[in-house]
Amino acid sequence: QDIITKTLGSQAIWAFLPVYLEASLGVERFIIGFIYFINNFLQLLTMSLAGHLSGIIKRKYIILIEMIGSIVFLLNIHKIKLPIDFMLLQILLAFSWAFVCMGTSSIIADSSTWDGGGEAMAELIMALNLSNIIGPIIGRIIYRLSDFSTMIYLLLP
Numbered sequence: 001q002d003i004i005t006k007t008l009g010s011q012a013i014w015a016f017l018p019v020y021l022e023a024s025l026g027v028e029r030f031i032i033g034f035i036y037f038i039n040n041f042l043q044l045l046t047m048s049l050a051g052h053l054s055g056i057i058k059r060k061y062i063i064l065i066e067m068i069g070s071i072v073f074l075l076n077i078h079k080i081k082l083p084i085d086f087m088l089l090q091i092l093l094a095f096s097w098a099f100v101c102m103g104t105s106s107i108i109a110d111s112s113t114w115d116g117g118g119e120a121m122a123e124l125i126m127a128l129n130l131s132n133i134i135g136p137i138i139g140r141i142i143y144r145l146s147d148f149s150t151m152i153y154l155l156l157p
Helices: 002-025 029-056 059-077 083-111 117-145 148-155
Strands: none
Touching: 002 029, 002 059, 002 083, 002 117, 002 148, 029 059, 029 083, 059 083, 059 148, 083 117, 117 148
């Protein structure tokens, strides 16, 4: 359930971050693309570390680390005015996403039966995909009625 609510809010923010960066801060599209590249590339690099740590540390602690990282990211994202600062925050965000993804996957794998493991993982992926659809819709409604900062605070919980 944590990953569903996290991704719903994240997708809402993530969908409108380029609009905010370009319209409000005047960041060039190439730099915006590079910010997204940093996040995805670091996720690729940190997934195995997060998976390894989820085998050593309790899975709930892995998810707690992610939640702290996401809260720090969300509380600071609208305060930043320079693209380099966004790039640095992507490091924190990439680690956070890797930790929630691996921690949640590990919990599902541990608590599922051998026959039900595939179904449980499919439900996780379906929930992630659903939040990729619903998150931006919710974000658009909030962004249309207010501003980016308000959207972040409303979606933070």
